Amino acid sequence: MTASHLATADRSPVLSAAPESPTAVPTAVPAVGAAPRPASRRERPRVAVIGGGRNCEHEVSLATAASIRRALDADRWEVLGLTIGRDGVWHRVTDATPGAGADAPLGEGPADSLAAALTLLADCDLAFPAVHGPLGEDGTLAGLLELAGLPYVGAGVRGGALAMDKWATKLVAVACGLSVAPGRVVTAEEIDRLVWDGPVVVKPVAAGSSHGVTLVRAADRLRPALDAALALDDRVLVEEVVQGREVDIAVLRRADGTLLTGPALEIGVPAGRLFDTGLKYEGAPDFRVPAELPPAALASMERAARQLFAALGCDGVARFDFFVTAEGRLVLNEVNTTPGMTEHSQVPLMFAAVGLPYPRLLDDLLAGADRA
Incomplete structure (x- = not known):
């Protein structure tokens, strides 16, 4: 199917895909690290693993x-x-x-419980944030840990904020010479000016796990899709439909500062569907590691992922999601700086396939966080 696009009545410009051949990576300022802390005298460093969150990915x-x-x-x-x-x-x-195991709250409200949590964090050596989505992955939690002077796994404030914003990520990707799906950002005030011009994908600008993402094939389904996305964010990304295989790749910064790229992973998606929340969490996703790609395509994907890792200011591990078209063209979909990290999630499966099992991957991430 030929990709189509959505326009506005005043034909506001959309983001165009850049030429496929990558250009040099803009020089990235290294992510700010946490302030140095006294060396721990513990035999086993104490790690705070932080989960949950105030968003749809709780x-x-x-x-x-x-x-x-x-x-x-x-x-x-x-x-x-x-x-x-x-x-x-x-x-x-x-x-x-039972369940996830939250015992008695640390306070009656967000502020006093946070104060109590900071007291516990002050007695930790480092932190492993595992909060996906807004008010976590978007740099919010990294900022808190920076202010507390506690080393932590993953991207800093800038990297988390940029990568969580799908529109900002696309702008950086285009500046790096990478291809993206043409699209535009829409707010609630602009909905009535949209003109239907064919199938599109509608998604919140800053949400994850495919919440609020809809493949819209008919004009009468556009408004409900926009409303669903706007319920999760005040900005919505409306993109052309890209026909292609969904292939992910991950980049890991190890404790010595070197980058390790895992094998590509293909997601088996039924024809006419997206890799949406249902496919992700209802039943077993169809993950294929390694993805069958021509050597040139795999090399291009690895190069693109490393470019974005540097340009966005990622750290720890990040997952880069691409479409691979029938012609072999790579189109960036999104970047995840706090990717799913259960043993059966994409990133652990990728690195396990090259001899880095899940517990050792976690050890690597913690060692990298503590290198500062």
């Missing part, structure tokens, strides 16, 4: 955090579990509690 974040806590080597790490409730109240976690 349950996914609980699963990620619980999986990390269970997989960390108890002979090497002392683990403190913290959960941010949907209401913003912080809890201390005990895995003995």
Whole structure:
């Protein structure tokens, strides 16, 4: 199917795809690290694993955090579990509690429970944030840990904020010479000026796990899709439909500062569907590692992922999601700086395929966070 696009009555410009051949990466300022802390005298460093969050990805974040806590080597790490409730109240976690295990809250509201959580964090050596989505992955939690002077896994404030914003990510990608799906940002005030011009994908600018994402094939389904996306964000991205295979790749910064690229992973998606929330979490997703790609296409994908890792200011591990068209063209879909991190998520599966099993991957990430 030929890609179509959505326009406005005044024909406001949209973001155009850049030429496919990559250009040099803009020089990236290294992500700011946490302030140095005194060396721990503990035999096992204490790690705060933070899950939950005040957003639509709360349950996914609980699963990620619980999986990390269970997989960390108890002979090497002392683990403190913290959960941010949907209401913003912080809890201390005990895995003995059914469900995800949040015990009594640390306070009555977000502010006093956060103050209590900071007291617990002050007695930790480093943190492993596992909060996907807004008020977590978007740099918010990184900012809190920066202010607390606590080393942490993953992207800093700038990298998290840029990558969480799908529109900003596309602008950076185009500046790097990478291809993206043409599209535009829409707010609630602009909805009535939109003119239907064929199938589009509608998604919140800053949300994850495919929440609020809709493939719109008919004009009468556009407004409900926009309303669903606007319920999660005040800006919506409307993009042309890209026909192609969905292929992911991950970049890991190891403790010595070197970058390791995992094998590409293809997501088996039924014809006419997106890799939406249903396919992700209802049943077993069809992940194929390694993805069958021509060597030139794989090399281009690795190069593009490393370019964006540097340009966005990523750290720890980040996942880069692409479409690969029938002609072999790579089109960036999005970047995840706090990707799903259960043992069966894409990133751990990729690195396990090259001999880096899940517990060792977590050890690598923590060692990288503590290198500052």
